[in-house]
Amino acid sequence: MEQFKGNAIVGQSGGPTAAINATLAGVIRGALSCREIGTLYGALHGVEGMLAGTVCDLSALFHEEEKLSALEKTPAAALGSCRMRLPDPNDDSPEGKAVYERLFSFFRSRDIRYFFYIGGNDSMDTVAKLSVYAGKCGYAMRIMGVPKTIDNDVMGTDHTPGFGSAAKYIAVSVSEILRDCAVYTVKAVTVVEIMGRDAGWLTAAAALPRVNGVGPDLIYLPERVFDYEQFFADVTEALKRHPSVVVAVSEGLRLADGRYVGEASQSGVSDVFGHKYLAGTGKALENAVKERIGCKVRSVELNILQRCASHVASATDIAESVEVGKAAVSAAVSGLTGKMMTIRRVSDSPYQTEPGWEDIEKIANRVKTVPDRFINERGNGITDEGVSYLLPLIRGESYPAYRDGLPVQVIIK
Amino acid sequence: MEQFKGNAIVGQSGGPTAAINATLAGVIRGALSCREIGTLYGALHGVEGMLAGTVCDLSALFHEEEKLSALEKTPAAALGSCRMRLPDPNDDSPEGKAVYERLFSFFRSRDIRYFFYIGGNDSMDTVAKLSVYAGKCGYAMRIMGVPKTIDNDVMGTDHTPGFGSAAKYIAVSVSEILRDCAVYTVKAVTVVEIMGRDAGWLTAAAALPRVNGVGPDLIYLPERVFDYEQFFADVTEALKRHPSVVVAVSEGLRLADGRYVGEASQSGVSDVFGHKYLAGTGKALENAVKERIGCKVRSVELNILQRCASHVASATDIAESVEVGKAAVSAAVSGLTGKMMTIRRVSDSPYQTEPGWEDIEKIANRVKTVPDRFINERGNGITDEGVSYLLPLIRGESYPAYRDGLPVQVIIK
Numbered sequence: 001m002e003q004f005k006g007n008a009i010v011g012q013s014g015g016p017t018a019a020i021n022a023t024l025a026g027v028i029r030g031a032l033s034c035r036e037i038g039t040l041y042g043a044l045h046g047v048e049g050m051l052a053g054t055v056c057d058l059s060a061l062f063h064e065e066e067k068l069s070a071l072e073k074t075p076a077a078a079l080g081s082c083r084m085r086l087p088d089p090n091d092d093s094p095e096g097k098a099v100y101e102r103l104f105s106f107f108r109s110r111d112i113r114y115f116f117y118i119g120g121n122d123s124m125d126t127v128a129k130l131s132v133y134a135g136k137c138g139y140a141m142r143i144m145g146v147p148k149t150i151d152n153d154v155m156g157t158d159h160t161p162g163f164g165s166a167a168k169y170i171a172v173s174v175s176e177i178l179r180d181c182a183v184y185t186v187k188a189v190t191v192v193e194i195m196g197r198d199a200g201w202l203t204a205a206a207a208l209p210r211v212n213g214v215g216p217d218l219i220y221l222p223e224r225v226f227d228y229e230q231f232f233a234d235v236t237e238a239l240k241r242h243p244s245v246v247v248a249v250s251e252g253l254r255l256a257d258g259r260y261v262g263e264a265s266q267s268g269v270s271d272v273f274g275h276k277y278l279a280g281t282g283k284a285l286e287n288a289v290k291e292r293i294g295c296k297v298r299s300v301e302l303n304i305l306q307r308c309a310s311h312v313a314s315a316t317d318i319a320e321s322v323e324v325g326k327a328a329v330s331a332a333v334s335g336l337t338g339k340m341m342t343i344r345r346v347s348d349s350p351y352q353t354e355p356g357w358e359d360i361e362k363i364a365n366r367v368k369t370v371p372d373r374f375i376n377e378r379g380n381g382i383t384d385e386g387v388s389y390l391l392p393l394i395r396g397e398s399y400p401a402y403r404d405g406l407p408v409q410v411i412i413k
Numbered sequence: 414m415e416q417f418k419g420n421a422i423v424g425q426s427g428g429p430t431a432a433i434n435a436t437l438a439g440v441i442r443g444a445l446s447c448r449e450i451g452t453l454y455g456a457l458h459g460v461e462g463m464l465a466g467t468v469c470d471l472s473a474l475f476h477e478e479e480k481l482s483a484l485e486k487t488p489a490a491a492l493g494s495c496r497m498r499l500p501d502p503n504d505d506s507p508e509g510k511a512v513y514e515r516l517f518s519f520f521r522s523r524d525i526r527y528f529f530y531i532g533g534n535d536s537m538d539t540v541a542k543l544s545v546y547a548g549k550c551g552y553a554m555r556i557m558g559v560p561k562t563i564d565n566d567v568m569g570t571d572h573t574p575g576f577g578s579a580a581k582y583i584a585v586s587v588s589e590i591l592r593d594c595a596v597y598t599v600k601a602v603t604v605v606e607i608m609g610r611d612a613g614w615l616t617a618a619a620a621l622p623r624v625n626g627v628g629p630d631l632i633y634l635p636e637r638v639f640d641y642e643q644f645f646a647d648v649t650e651a652l653k654r655h656p657s658v659v660v661a662v663s664e665g666l667r668l669a670d671g672r673y674v675g676e677a678s679q680s681g682v683s684d685v686f687g688h689k690y691l692a693g694t695g696k697a698l699e700n701a702v703k704e705r706i707g708c709k710v711r712s713v714e715l716n717i718l719q720r721c722a723s724h725v726a727s728a729t730d731i732a733e734s735v736e737v738g739k740a741a742v743s744a745a746v747s748g749l750t751g752k753m754m755t756i757r758r759v760s761d762s763p764y765q766t767e768p769g770w771e772d773i774e775k776i777a778n779r780v781k782t783v784p785d786r787f788i789n790e791r792g793n794g795i796t797d798e799g800v801s802y803l804l805p806l807i808r809g810e811s812y813p814a815y816r817d818g819l820p821v822q823v824i825i826k
Contacts, residue, residue: 016593045598076592083597168818172724175820179489180429180721184496185458212819303713308593311585312724314818394818405581405727405807406588406625411595 004142004333005036006113010058011043011050013119013126014083016076017162018310019321020148021410023118024079025072026325027146028062036333037114042412046082047126051102056412067410072318073400074409075308086126089133100133107141114142114332120149124340124364131338131360142332145340145360146324150307152201155366156358157342161324164317164393167205169309170194171394173302174216174248175209181244188296189235189245189289193282195306197252198222199369202306205390206248207382217245222252223370224379226261231285232292234380239295251281261285311407315396320353327355351392417555417746418449419526423471424456424463426532426539427496429489430575431723432734433561434823436531437492438485439738440559441475449746450527455825459495460539463516469825480823485731486813487822488721499539502546513546520554527555527745531738533562537753537777544751544773555745558753558773559737563720565614566780569771570755572806574737577730580618581807582722583607586715587629587661588622594657601709602648602658602702606695608719610665611635612782615719618803619661620795630658635665636783637792639674644698645705647793652708664694674698724820728809733766740768764805
C-alpha cells in the first residue's frame with residue numbers, strides 16, 4: 001500500500017462532554033504511533049483556530065503517558081470549541097470562497113494532510129463540506145469526523161462517545177435523588193429536568209436505577225406529545241402508591257400545538273426588567289403540580305454537569321471514546337476520507353463493540369431519536385428493551401486522579 | 414465503673430446528607446461492640462417513629478460487614494427523617510405532656526436507656542428537650558446528639574459531619590463547570606447557586622479549585638450584604654481579564670434592606686396561575702447580568718445533589734462521620750448525657766481530628782457563620798486562611814461499590 005505522509009490536525013467542536021478529550025487522547029495516541037503522520041497539530045477552538053492559525057503542537061505536548069491519561073479524564077474540550085458553520089462549498093460567492101481558501105492555504109503552509117474533527121451533528125457538517133471542497137480544489141487530504149455528543153442523536157452509530165458518561169451521571173444522580181426524596185413521609189413530587197431538545201436518550205437513562213430496585217415513577221421523552229391531563233393523572237396515581245414521587249422529564253417536551261412546555265407556561269409572564277421569563281420545563285411542571293395537585297413539589301435541573309461530570313464517567317464510554325479516536329487515525333492512514341467514525345455493537349451479551357465508519361453525507365444534519373420500542377405504551381416510561389440497550393453503556397467507573405482532594409485536569413493554553 | 418445497661422435507639426432527623434448514614438453505621442458499630450447495649454433499635458422517621466412505635470432492629474439487620482460498609486456510602490437518611498419539633502418540656506399543657514409521656518412510655522416498654530439522635534440544629538433542640546424531660550420525670554437515660562448538616566453552621570465543633578462531602582461535591586463540580594465554561598471564546602457569565610440560607614460555608618467551598626490553578630472569579634456569601642452595583646462592577650472587571658467568568662453565589666444572599674436577592678427580583682411577577690414566581694438567587698442574578706451587562710449568561714443551581722452525592726464523597730468526612738458515631742456510643746456508655754458530639758481539630762498540619770463533646774444547651778438553636786478572616790476585604794472572595802481551613806475537609810475520595818454501573822445502596826424498609 002502506498003504511504004500517504006504529512007502532518008495532521010485535530011479540532012473539537014460543539015458542546016462539551018466528559019469524553020471528548022478521551023477521543024482527543026485517542027487521536028494523539030494514534031498519531032504518535034504511526035509513521036505516516038509527522039506533527040499532530042491541535043486547532044484551538046475548532047475551525048476558528050484553523051482560520052486564525054492558532055494551533056498547538058500536540059505531538060510535543062503529550063509524549064508523557066501520565067498527561068495523556070489525565071487528558072482522557074478531563075471534561076470539556078481541552079482544545080477549546082466553536083460553533084462555527086462553514087459556508088456551502090459549492091457557493092462561489094467571494095465570502096464563501098475566502099473562508100475555504102484561507103483554510104486550505106493554512107493546511108498547505110503546514111503540509112497538513114490529515115484532518116480529524118471531533119464533534120456532534122454540526123461538526124459532521126463541517127467534515128462533509130471540507131471533503132467536498134478538498135475534492136473540488138484537488139488538495140489531497142484525508143478528512144475524518146469523530147462523533148461526540150451527550151445527546152446520542154447521531155445517525156449511523158450504535159451510540160455516540162460521550163453519551164455513556166452523561167447517561168451514567170444521570171443514572172447515578174437520579175439514584176441519589178431517589179434516596180434523598182424517600183426520607184420524608186409527606187406527599188411530595190420531585191421533577192428532574194434532563195437535557196435533550198429533540199431526542200430523549202438522556203432522559204431515558206433516568207430509568208436505569210430501577211435495575212437496582214427503585215427507579216423514577218414516571219419518565220417523559222420529547223418523542224411523545226406531552227399532555228398535561230395525562231401527566232396529572234399519572235402523578236395522582238403514583239402518589240397513591242407512595243408519598244414520594246420522582247418524575248424525569250426531558251427539557252424538550254412539547255405540547256400538541258408544538259410549543260415547548262416551558263415556553264407555553266410563561267405566556268405573558270415577564271420579570272422586573274420587562275423581559276419574558278423563560279423558565280425550564282421542570283419549573284413549568286413544578287408550578288403545574290403545585291396548582292393542580294397542591295402537594296409539596298420541587299424541580300431539579302441537572303444542568304451542564306450532565307455534560308462535564310468527569311468525576312463519575314462511564315469506563316465503557318471513556319475506553320470506547322479513546323478507541324474510536326485511535327481508529328480514526330488508522331482508518332485515515334489506510335486510505336479512508338469523508339467518513340464519520342462509528343461504534344458498532346457486535347454483541348449484546350457479552351456487550352462488545354468495534355469501531356466502524358459511515359459515509360459522512362448519510363449522517364450530517366440528521367437526528368436519531370429514541371425508537372418506539374424503547375418507550376412504553378402510555379408514553380410515561382422506558383421498556384425493558386430500552387434499559388437493555390442503555391445499561392452496558394454506563395458500566396464501569398472512570399475516575400480522574402485527585403490531588404489535594406481535587407480532580408487533576410489538563411489545561412492546554 | 415458501674416455498668417449502665419439497656420437497649421438503645423437511634424434516629425435521624427433534618428435534611429439528608431451524604432454522611433448521615435456513615436454516622437448511623439458508626440453508632441451501629443459502636444453499639445454492636447459494647448456489652449452495655451442490648452438491642453439497638455432504629456426509629457423510622459426520627460421522633461415520629463418513636464411516637465408511632467415504628468422501629469426496626471438494627472442489631473439484627475447489620476451484622477454483616479459488607480452491608481455496614483454499603484450503609485456508610487448510601488446517601489440520605491436510611492432510617493427516614495422528620496422535621497418534628499418537640500414541645501417545651503417545661504410546658505405542662507396536656508398536649509405537651511402527652512407527647513413526652515408517649516415517648517417515655519415507649520422507651521420504658523422496650524427498656525431503652527440510650528438515645529442517639531443524628532441531625533442538625535433542630536435535632537439538637539430535640540436532644541436538649543428530651544434531656545430536660547428525662548431529668549424531670551426521673552427516667553435514667555443517656556441522651557446524645559450527633560451533628561450532621563451540610564451547612565456546617567453548628568456551634569461548638571470545628572466542622573459538621575456531612576459538610577466535607579457536600580463541600581467536595583461543590584468543589585469538584587465547580588472545577589468541572591470551570592472547564593466547561595472555558596471552551597468558547599464568547600464573553601459569558603455563569604452563576605453557580607449553592608445552598609446555604611444563613612451561612613456561606615458551602616459557597617466558600619467553591620473557592621477550592623483555585624488550589625489546582627483555576628477558581629471562580631467571584632464568590633458572594635450571605636455573611637455580607639449583597640450590592641448589585643458592586644456585583645456589576647466586579648463582573649465587568651472580570652470580563653476584561655478573560656471571556657468566561659464564573660461566579661459562585663449563596664442562595665441566601667440578601668440586599669441591604671434585608672430581602673433575599675431572589676425575593677427582591679420577583680416583585681410583581683407572577684406565573685400563568687397568578688402565583689408569585691419565586692426564582693432562585695442564581696436566576697435573579699442571571700437576569701440582572703443579561704439586563705445590565707448584556708453578555709451571554711446562564712445560571713446553574715447545584716440543588717439537592719449537594720447533599721446526597723455519595724458518588725463523590727469526602728473520604729475524610731465519611732471516616733470522621735463513622736468515628737463520631739462510634740464515639741457517641743462510647744461517651745454515653747462512659748456516663749455522658751445531654752451532650753452533642755463534636756469534631757475537634759487537634760492539628761492543622763498534618764490535619765488531625767478527634768471526637769469531643771459539648772453541652773447541648775450551648776449549641777441548640779444557634780448558627781455558626783463564616784468568620785470575617787475567611788472572607789476577603791471586598792466581600793467577593795475567600796482568603797487563603799479560609800481555603801486552608803476547608804481544604805483538609807474534602808481530602809480523599811469515598812466511592813460506593815457499583816453493580817451494573819449503578820451505586821449499591823442500602824434501603825431499610
